[in-house]
Amino acid sequence: MEQVLQTANGTVFWLLASLIIAVVVIQSLLYLRMTLAFSNRYDILSAEEKKVVYKTAAINSIGPAVAIFFVAVSLIAMVGGPVTLMRVGVIGSAIFEFIAADQGAKAVGAELGKDSYTLQAFAASVWVMTLGGMGWLVTTFFMTRSLDRAQDKLSISNPQLIRAAGTATPVAIFFILGANAAVDKSWLSNISVAWDDLAAIVTSALCMVLLHAAGKHRAWLREWAVGLSLVAGLATGYAAGQALA
């Protein structure tokens, strides 16, 4: 374990982590530059609107970033800073990386964070995280062009269809994410409701409805709406959790 963390937090790993992060940062900057040029050329976003987008993106990234931070803390203790940084900051989601690291360790008969976690077990963890995360890169690499073409064809023949799919899809995704967070079940049996989670969901949703209505004529409220709803949801969820305990 000691040896693993020494290696995992060594200079070479920091260098390798910086390489991957560099790729992500360069990609973001390339897209940012190209999109700003496109926007300016055709006046798509005004200077004022651009500022609003920057601010809104930054504000709304903070909440999730803090949450990711919490999962990352426990991962750092197991696989070190650089690997956490490159796996969680890039490609993976914190939870997926955890499972992958764990499965890798188990495959060599070791356990995360225990003495049995040798350098070989660490290598197995890193391999499983790498190959597991690679899947998304491969499918995105091969599928995005076809998806774009399919959407293009549809948008010529039927632009309304694109809007319909683009708005109905996220509603379905976030509906089920919320439902799964609040209700634990195995197909219509063993149903149990997590009332504290449900309280958090309902409060933040209601808060969002109110803020959205109030924000029709106040731009700053629209920028802060998700952040404020998040705080309200956290507070009620925690209060409900305490009341139930």
Added chain:
Amino acid sequence: MHNQTQDDFYKTQFSPRAHLIGRMTLLIAMVVCTFPALYLSFVLGAFPGIGPIVTGFLAILAFVGVMWVVEPISYFPVLGVAGTYMSFLSGNIGNMRMPVVISCQSAVNAEAGSRKAEVAAVIGIAISVLVNLAFLIALVLIGGSLINVLPGPAAEAIKSYTLPALYGAVLVLFANSATRRNAMTGILAGLAIFLSPIPELFGSAAAGILAIVLSVATNRGICAANGPKQAA
């Protein structure tokens, strides 16, 4: 002034460049992200053998294999081309990129599917990638000590309730940006998958695909019925 229309420019310049940047950076990322595993195995000599790697890989393949294919499809209508390449390289899509995209689009009143919405999405995702990295780098440098500074209840609340609260708020935002029919289609698709025996792990991807299929089906009927009138 410009001899190209916006749509023309988008199709002949913007879109091909977006694919080029995306594919090049993903390719480089695929190579670079194997370096730590290769270094551990062949420089430090800790290669665990093919067997354990395959065993571990198969264990996760069971639950991520489907997501690899389904996720890019179900998020594409919202993320767009550049957004898809960025989001799947930097991860954290449902818990960070999607909320950021819809917040930015609604902050500038961009209509779903418009160029304005796409521009706002790309800028929003790029900023969120940079902010998230800044947070993580700070975390790794400062270490866990920062978390001890937070009062217990606050830390507890953030750990347990960020995701549910985020889902509630973001669901409302997306529902508001949709027409009533499309919002209902989305909710029905989500409900159908939720009540089906499909495991929770595949739920969101399955709901996304079902929503795409249902919305195409319901709206195609409407558009076909309205078609002749519009033409006349």
